[in-house]
Amino acid sequence: MKAINVGLIGTGYIGKSHALAFRAVKSLFPEIPEIHLSCVCDLDPALAERMRAGFGFADATTQWRDIINDPEIDLVSIATPNAFHREMACAALEAGKHVYCEKPMGVAYGDAKTMAEAAEKAPGQTMLAYNYLRSPAFAHALKLVGGGELGRIYFLRGVCEEEYLADPNAPFSWRCLKGMAGAGALGDLGSHLLCAIIALMGPPTDLVADMSTLIPDRKESEGSSEAMKVENEDVAHALMTFAAGATASFTTSRVSWGRKNRLAFDIYGEKGSIHFDQERMNELQLFEKDASEENNGLRTILIGPSHPPYDRFIPSGGHQLGFNDLKTIEIAKFAEAIQSGKPVFPTFADGLSIERCMDAIMSSAAARAWRRVSG
Amino acid sequence: MKAINVGLIGTGYIGKSHALAFRAVKSLFPEIPEIHLSCVCDLDPALAERMRAGFGFADATTQWRDIINDPEIDLVSIATPNAFHREMACAALEAGKHVYCEKPMGVAYGDAKTMAEAAEKAPGQTMLAYNYLRSPAFAHALKLVGGGELGRIYFLRGVCEEEYLADPNAPFSWRCLKGMAGAGALGDLGSHLLCAIIALMGPPTDLVADMSTLIPDRKESEGSSEAMKVENEDVAHALMTFAAGATASFTTSRVSWGRKNRLAFDIYGEKGSIHFDQERMNELQLFEKDASEENNGLRTILIGPSHPPYDRFIPSGGHQLGFNDLKTIEIAKFAEAIQSGKPVFPTFADGLSIERCMDAIMSSAAARAWRRVSG
């Protein structure tokens, strides 16, 4: 079993979480190949070097193409702003690398399409970092739904919301620029919910959407008097229909006071329902239709060793995983894909169906009309 | 202050809850006029008489027109199936009575229009029994929103759902018939949420909707092999826009396992957010933007004497009101309207804007297109 040599592009917070996870994963998942931290890249040589030293990479560079061009590197990890994903991912794929890329795929649907096409032609495995999928609670929901525990699905009601731009006085950020971020709340947060919906129910056939920018202008920075125009939405809502007659209601927002990382959904089927909230990611609520009315109710399942791969981290229940553990699980999954040659959801192809939804939401909101998505 | 003589049509559960409330209200709200239980009507003479005796009505009848024609009766309380509301309410209004009527107004938008027109011409006060409005927690939410505590409203996300038809084997009921019930989940449950939304945000300007019937056929009765066609929806979703740029997401369902009476919403504004769930109707959650990040979070307000009219029922906090208390508050409000001559929300005119939304939801779902509602 050959070791996997990793090149990481990006040293911001999310880059660090990649590095931490690459380092920890083999100890927890000894069945995967060895992971070598070969090279880390940042435009700023000091940052690149600090990261190299801090996390134990063999090398550092300021040229991301050095990583692409290094024949020893097997896996390229892309943790840069969205606007750079397409170029880097395509180059890496063409160079025969496996590509692990932060979400969303790019700033426009065209980026995603290009990336998915490149992936289709290339030998490498791909994975998008929709990390909330990796919580054992979400995995358990998926298992229950996939295993028919809820029977036929009736509908889902989901939200992904945070408060980071709720304050009208919060200053402008790159996230408000179409050219840098693409969509607003939808790209940053809503894409996670779309990924969860598609994992649970498959892609929607049709949707209709509404998008609104509640605070159209924001001051350039704390204390500045200059106003900048916000180019993307603060809130997006959508209704979706699915092949089998199921439906979904979808809301995403970056102006939701009191919410720090709320990715929550209720999913109802003919035999029961499941309820999840990422802000309590170590819990899952389940209701099962039951003969006994009097003793029935939503049960709060506390994630433990019977919800893999929790047991890789802690042998006894109730101790809880954290966000960084999700990254480790994600990388273990990607290493499995590389080892087995079998793609693991969500690949670039899967990501494309997320991006197709995002595109349809934007187009539906602009046209104020239903849009066909798939099928 | 003249006493109010009450005639009640209907002796089912909801009729009984009217009678209980009419009897209790004056002891708790001594400032309102005396209430006399004059006459109760049911087609079945035995039921009418049992109700007369059980609740202390002076008289009983099997002819609802007896109540309309009795010049001594001031207030007609309508607790019959929806299909009878229009005829009874219009007759009562024409006879100069005050009319307290269960929701929704009728089985079709035309009913509601006729009733609202009759109300406009008549001297009597009208009130629709959207009783969840009356909980002190909801009243407090209304006060906070109305008083600007949240600042400008960004968006609302609401659901009204129960499980009563979630089981595909649950037998057919009159609620599945268009001619008897009108809409399905929307009329029975969703109308309550529409009322709450309109109370909090005013009527929407536009909406788009989707409706689905998950179980198209149901057996006629427990054990029967005959199937009946379900004529209305199990689930309805809508997106709404409002004059000031706010939006709402709306879902109603009668197939939601685990939910008994969930009328829940989150409302977000520029200074905070409020969260309510009728299944915990003695609580309200509030988040207020605050200088201190580290000590801030959603607070769970437990309803007590500082949330009127809780103090009319119990002088100390945390003891809780129940559903029947909401009916008592509702009747106190209506008695106040009668006494003062000033209408109290929701009158038939207000109800018409709820019905206009329902009509637009049905029309939008049928046409798969946005619909203008108001403004």
Add this chain to the structure above:
Amino acid sequence: MKAINVGLIGTGYIGKSHALAFRAVKSLFPEIPEIHLSCVCDLDPALAERMRAGFGFADATTQWRDIINDPEIDLVSIATPNAFHREMACAALEAGKHVYCEKPMGVAYGDAKTMAEAAEKAPGQTMLAYNYLRSPAFAHALKLVGGGELGRIYFLRGVCEEEYLADPNAPFSWRCLKGMAGAGALGDLGSHLLCAIIALMGPPTDLVADMSTLIPDRKESEGSSEAMKVENEDVAHALMTFAAGATASFTTSRVSWGRKNRLAFDIYGEKGSIHFDQERMNELQLFEKDASEENNGLRTILIGPSHPPYDRFIPSGGHQLGFNDLKTIEIAKFAEAIQSGKPVFPTFADGLSIERCMDAIMSSAAARAWRRVSG
């Protein structure tokens, strides 16, 4: 079936809740005898008359002995301060009345003993108003424990706490006086928890306790500079042992910020556990040992028609009962006892075992030693 003629002593809040309940009970529980409101008593003639008129009593008086001496009156309802319970209850019992009395029985253990002895000799039924027992959720807990659903009981952990004297600046009240209130938090709040414990587990055999007065002096009234000495405890803790090897931990407090009416317990047995909190009195949490680890968790049961007598009030689940409904259930239970001649828990004899615990707690705390309670 002869009607029950009721005489009520006391017109404060709790007297009013008695009157409301006496008036409503027959409509909801038609199987019990008719209830006639015969006479209400208050030292203040204006209050007595206002209550008579407001609630429809036939008569009013300022002399409580008028009620005792009236041969037509069957049931005496005592809603006065604790210091008067003994004399009134004993007189009523000697006169052959049924006695429904607020809790605790008196201000000292001797009062309770005298009352229980009087009850033993008299023909009338007795009931103490430990009203939280009456919630369908608590009744369901009792049924589960009594029916062996939890198997052998391991231990209980209970608390009864409020915040009404948490503020050191809250002024002195009669509740701080031994001669008026007896014990402090223990008599006012803890007695409810003791009643629940005894209902669930029987009386303890032994206990050890600690009591503390956190704020030894309080100003006489708002704005006053004069300090009054607090004569009883703010907090009491106890440990208890039971015949079958089970144990309990008990805490009661009137200085618990944030708690309005928290009567909460966890009870653990060999097959599961139950969790209750009066602040969410329409819910019960149940955990049952189960083969399936992965789908198990505490379930939140929402009280509904399968939890009698909820169905007497409302036919569909999730609508919730309130505190005043508990009073109605309590009176229905007492009317059943009168009708059947079979005592219903808690009679004065049952109350005596609650008071014996209170006495043992006080004596144990004073002596700093374990005390034998029973068995």
Add this chain to the structure above:
Amino acid sequence: MKAINVGLIGTGYIGKSHALAFRAVKSLFPEIPEIHLSCVCDLDPALAERMRAGFGFADATTQWRDIINDPEIDLVSIATPNAFHREMACAALEAGKHVYCEKPMGVAYGDAKTMAEAAEKAPGQTMLAYNYLRSPAFAHALKLVGGGELGRIYFLRGVCEEEYLADPNAPFSWRCLKGMAGAGALGDLGSHLLCAIIALMGPPTDLVADMSTLIPDRKESEGSSEAMKVENEDVAHALMTFAAGATASFTTSRVSWGRKNRLAFDIYGEKGSIHFDQERMNELQLFEKDASEENNGLRTILIGPSHPPYDRFIPSGGHQLGFNDLKTIEIAKFAEAIQSGKPVFPTFADGLSIERCMDAIMSSAAARAWRRVSG
């Protein structure tokens, strides 16, 4: 700044969590010295070697004295069963090492005393692995209490409970043997709660306790017919008093169905209250006395960047830390102590006051009498 060379004894789950944390800590807390994984020890050479390879230790051994005798090793990490703590820790201290040791200190109070005495004489820093202390939520509670945010403390009510021996059919384990485990629930679980209480309130002056063994015999192993005698308690309760008039109620249990890792407490003071539950370790509930009754309630604080050292792991709120992150924080704290020469709670001396409480609880339960603990 010299690197810290680490020798780890024990390769079970908790040993692995040490190794993971030692490896991750410097990347997250760059201000501490470098950490070198020098040597790992296990009696089983295969396990020792697997651990060496899996976590990157320089060396492996089967002789723990090799680690003590290695002059290059600075820090000895003890992750063995309790019965070995004393000998290893004392040897390491005498050899001038810093000692990081799992809790509790030993199997009897004498062990703890010996260890604390050894620590007092030795130059090395000591730390006991009471890891729940390290959650940012608990740290925030400590900061609020220590900073006087609650004013004078009235009382605390705490529980530490799990379900691992709730099933009477669960087989015997070394945890049931006095000579191996020392106390039962008290040593394994209750010691964590004692540590939290002492951190929040200082050591108690006096206590009284009760201990019970609910299942006195257990089958030797799954399927075995042989019964083994359980030598220590399943449940322990205690009442405690503190120097300043505050009190505490304490319960620990290993037979609590439905609880996986519940270390929960309520702490009440003159200005507010705090509520924590390890099963939701990323939340803290706070109630602050407030002028506005109507908008006040318990707030659920979701831990984020304003609760250090959360920000070392994740820059945005609501993403959550997990149990393994607590170990990393713990080791960062210990590295700080080593670097600065200033002890960090809980040292062996602090641990001794935890053990003194445990000893007093056992002695009080045996004698059925209050026991003096300190002061």
